[in-house]
Each structure stands twice: as C-alpha cells, then as structure tokens.
Amino acid sequence: MREYPSERVDVRSDTVTQPTAAMRSVMEAAKVGDDVLGDDPTVIELQNRLAKMFGKEAALFVASGTMANAIALRTHTSPGDEIVCDKTAHIYKYEGGGYAALCGASISLVDGEGGIMTAEQVKKAIRKAEGSGSHYPDGTLVCVENTSNLGGGACYSQEALDEIAAVAKENGCATHIDGARIFNASIATGVDVARMCRDYDSVSICLSKGLGAPVGSVLVGSREFINKAHRWRKMFGGGWRQAGVLAAAGLHAIDHHIERLAEDHSRARVVAEAIDAMENFSVDLDAVQSNLVYVNCKIPASEVVVSLAEHGIDMFDLPYNRVRVAIHLHITDEDVERIIAAFAAQ
Numbered sequence: 001m002r003e004y005p006s007e008r009v010d011v012r013s014d015t016v017t018q019p020t021a022a023m024r025s026v027m028e029a030a031k032v033g034d035d036v037l038g039d040d041p042t043v044i045e046l047q048n049r050l051a052k053m054f055g056k057e058a059a060l061f062v063a064s065g066t067m068a069n070a071i072a073l074r075t076h077t078s079p080g081d082e083i084v085c086d087k088t089a090h091i092y093k094y095e096g097g098g099y100a101a102l103c104g105a106s107i108s109l110v111d112g113e114g115g116i117m118t119a120e121q122v123k124k125a126i127r128k129a130e131g132s133g134s135h136y137p138d139g140t141l142v143c144v145e146n147t148s149n150l151g152g153g154a155c156y157s158q159e160a161l162d163e164i165a166a167v168a169k170e171n172g173c174a175t176h177i178d179g180a181r182i183f184n185a186s187i188a189t190g191v192d193v194a195r196m197c198r199d200y201d202s203v204s205i206c207l208s209k210g211l212g213a214p215v216g217s218v219l220v221g222s223r224e225f226i227n228k229a230h231r232w233r234k235m236f237g238g239g240w241r242q243a244g245v246l247a248a249a250g251l252h253a254i255d256h257h258i259e260r261l262a263e264d265h266s267r268a269r270v271v272a273e274a275i276d277a278m279e280n281f282s283v284d285l286d287a288v289q290s291n292l293v294y295v296n297c298k299i300p301a302s303e304v305v306v307s308l309a310e311h312g313i314d315m316f317d318l319p320y321n322r323v324r325v326a327i328h329l330h331i332t333d334e335d336v337e338r339i340i341a342a343f344a345a346q
C-alpha cells in the first residue's frame, strides 16, 4: 500500500511510514480532552483497548518506544538494581544508557543466539545482593525483546517466553517485554498477544513501527504498575494534553494494520531469499521470521548503501558490514522487485 507516490523506496526502518489518508481523517475528527487531567476520551479508549487486548488491567499512552521502556524500567527498579537482557537488546544498545542515567541500574548481559535468550541463560545472569556479602547488585528485572530487532526480527517461542518468565519469578525478578514489534511476533507465530504476554508484568507496544501510526507507544500492566508508571511519565516530562489526535491514529492502526503485517513478512521473505542467492550477499534465512532482513555484505556495506541510493533504494549501513531492509506498509510488490534488482546490480 502506498498513497504517497515517491521515486524512492525507503526501507531504512519501519518507522518511516506516513499516516494514510484514512488515518489522517480519523485524527482530524478525534474527540480530545486534556490527558494530563485524565479526560481525553480517545486516549482513554486506546488505553482500554490495548489493556484488554493484552489481558492486563491498565495501560498508559506515551510518546515513544524508548519512553515506554524507560518508564517501565524505572517503575520496576530502584538505583543499585540490575536488569537482565540479551546483549543485542534495544534497551541496552540504543536507548542512550537510560537504564543507567534514569534508573541507576546496571545490566547483566545474556549471550543469546540471534537475540533470543534461553531460561537457563537468564537464570545464570540473575545476580542477587543477598548472599553475596553485598558484592552484587540486585537483579530485579528481566527484559525480553520480541521480535528481536538486532536478532533479525526473530520471534521467541511461547515455550521460551513462559520458561523465562517462570525463572524470573522464581528468582524474585519482575518481567518486561520490549514489544516494539509485538504484533509482528503475534502474526508470525500465530500466538495471541494476551497469551504471549500472560506471564509478563509489563509490555511496551509501539504504534509507530509496523502499525504505521505517526507517534506513540503504549505500556500495559497491572493497575498498580500503571499508576506508578503514570508518575514516572510525568517526571520524565511525558504528560501531554490533547493527545487524542495521536491516540486516534493508534486506534486506526490497531483496527486496520495488524492483520496486514503478514504481507510485510511474506515480502521480507521474498527479498531475503533472493538476496541470499546472490554472490555478494548472504542472509541468515532462519532469522527472517517477520519484516526485517539483515544482509551480510561481502563488499563494503558503505559502498552498497551509496550504490543502492543511486538505484532509488534507501537503507542504512550497519556495523559488521551489514545493511538492513525493513519492510513496512508502504512497500509494494513492485518495490520488492526494485530492491532485488538493485542488489543484483552490485
């Protein structure tokens, strides 16, 4: 689907989407109030819808995925605590060190496989102050990212998610899912989000990635958790007023843009298989389970990016001589052909 004719195929990220005409019209018509005062009806509706979908008591609409994660981490931890996550986790690599600056927490990294941790690894990574003669920080939170971005869009199995949550609970840790692409995971695995997140205390859900809303993420959890999170949102400067204009886009996205993620996944598959068959590139096809395709380049990735741009394809040059194709709601079958042809010309 592309309503914005463009000469370029922008696959830098699934965050580059523009609100569709239908989305813009619901935004324009949205009933709004003052969300800091708690009376914006569209924000309330979005929060209630997502809390229900995820089988949680309450939800909080915030500005970004980073803010949702930061608020969750801060709500779950106290200074001196430690957070367990995979070595590729977005909260560790790309959120400005918020876990340290905003929470005063350290991180215990897990050497997962393609961004996916096992319960056994999580168990080993949890350190407790008690019994360590006060040498260790206090491991109090386990954070799982599903799908795993740097893991190539790979999804956790339900069994692994349940086992990790169980190990966390047995060891006195709260559990958070960075669900920036949780609906991609749900569509890819066929597991309903409420079941997927059943044993997790909180989930951050992005509306502005595959779902195509211009702004916004929603944090879900228990009423008590969300009440505390609400205060942290305020302290982080995230209280907003007529946010219903943005919440309307989120409601439209959850009504119209979830099922269609399957199309993004099949286009990503087509791209991945075609590129993997080329001499200058390889793709870990097992990791391609959703909308992201990380391509290993046998020629310099920086040159590939410049040359692809000349073919009208926009992409980032990433560490380890890789580039990423992020398929999203504006990418058509024709664009897929252009992407493949541009790679073939390298």
Ligand SMILES: Cc1ncc(COP(=O)(O)O)c(C=O)c1O
Residues within 6 Å of the ligand: 063, 064, 065, 066, 067, 069, 090, 091, 145, 148, 149, 178, 180, 181, 206, 208, 217
């Ligand atoms: C897995 C993951 N979590 C969180 C975020 C942060 O989202 P935002 O860019 O809205 O802050 C991203 C962004 O790409 C992400 O990929």
